[in-house]
Amino acid sequence: MDTIEEQRYLTFALGKGRLAKQALAAFEKTGITCQEMKDKDTRKLIFVNEELKLKFFLAKGPDVPTYVEYGAADIGIVGKDTILEEARNIYEVLDLGFGKCRMCVCGPKEAEELLKHHELIRVATKYPRIAKNYFYNRKHQTVEIIKLNGSIELAPIVGLSEVIVDIVETGSTLRENGLHVLEEVCPLSARMVVNQVSMKMEHERITRLIQDLKEVL
Numbered sequence: 001m002d003t004i005e006e007q008r009y010l011t012f013a014l015g016k017g018r019l020a021k022q023a024l025a026a027f028e029k030t031g032i033t034c035q036e037m038k039d040k041d042t043r044k045l046i047f048v049n050e051e052l053k054l055k056f057f058l059a060k061g062p063d064v065p066t067y068v069e070y071g072a073a074d075i076g077i078v079g080k081d082t083i084l085e086e087a088r089n090i091y092e093v094l095d096l097g098f099g100k101c102r103m104c105v106c107g108p109k110e111a112e113e114l115l116k117h118h119e120l121i122r123v124a125t126k127y128p129r130i131a132k133n134y135f136y137n138r139k140h141q142t143v144e145i146i147k148l149n150g151s152i153e154l155a156p157i158v159g160l161s162e163v164i165v166d167i168v169e170t171g172s173t174l175r176e177n178g179l180h181v182l183e184e185v186c187p188l189s190a191r192m193v194v195n196q197v198s199m200k201m202e203h204e205r206i207t208r209l210i211q212d213l214k215e216v217l
């Protein structure tokens with residue numbers, strides 16, 4: 001085995017925001033810390049733990065699988081929604097169990113009939129691949145997918161679409177806007193993903209990390 005001096009840096013891409021914070025809390029329980037990342041006011045994007053030869057960087061969630069596929073990061077922490085939507089060539093190795101929510105088809109109660117009768121409806125979503133896969137391959141229903149970038153719940157309210165495919169966590173956004181879960185597409189949570197070459201080259205370090213995380217989660 002390499003001595004610590006000879007080890008290369010193992011690089012982590014974390015999706016900015018809540019997932020990154022929860023991931024760091026989990027790492028901390030395994031003895032992996034990154035002091036400089038705890039500074040709330042920092043605008044830095046890369047953080048280093050020299051002692052353990054680790055680097056962490058903060059990326060936009062949907063870009064995490066891209067960094068991992070190209071090997072710019074060995075490991076990524078990202079939501080299952082992003083993994084499904086980005087469909088990158090990466091290994092998904094661990095369900096971290098936090099960031100739990102559901103991908104759902106939502107809309108006003110009246111839209112339920114349209115789903116039952118396989119009508120040609122409009123579906124607004126930030127996740128066109130997931131929505132397309134669900135309607136075309138699982139439900140065998142032809143729909144028109146409309147890509148939006150946020151505040152998806154607006155679409156059925158203002159008449160842009162009949163339903164939406166979106167993340168439901170507490171359900172408050174739906175409730176406050178008079179919408180309902182009509183169908184569940186899949187459960188979601190944070191996952192650890194690994195670059196396919198890194199998994200071979202750094203097999204020992206990465207499998208130990210997965211094992212350590214499993215024990216503390």
Ligand code: PRP
Nearest residue numbers: 150151152166167168169170171172173
């Ligand atoms: C997400 C999601 C829903 C909401 C669900 O939006 O798209 O709108 O959270 O959470 P809830 O069930 O707890 O209400 P986000 O806050 O990420 O903003 P967005 O509108 O930019 O997608």
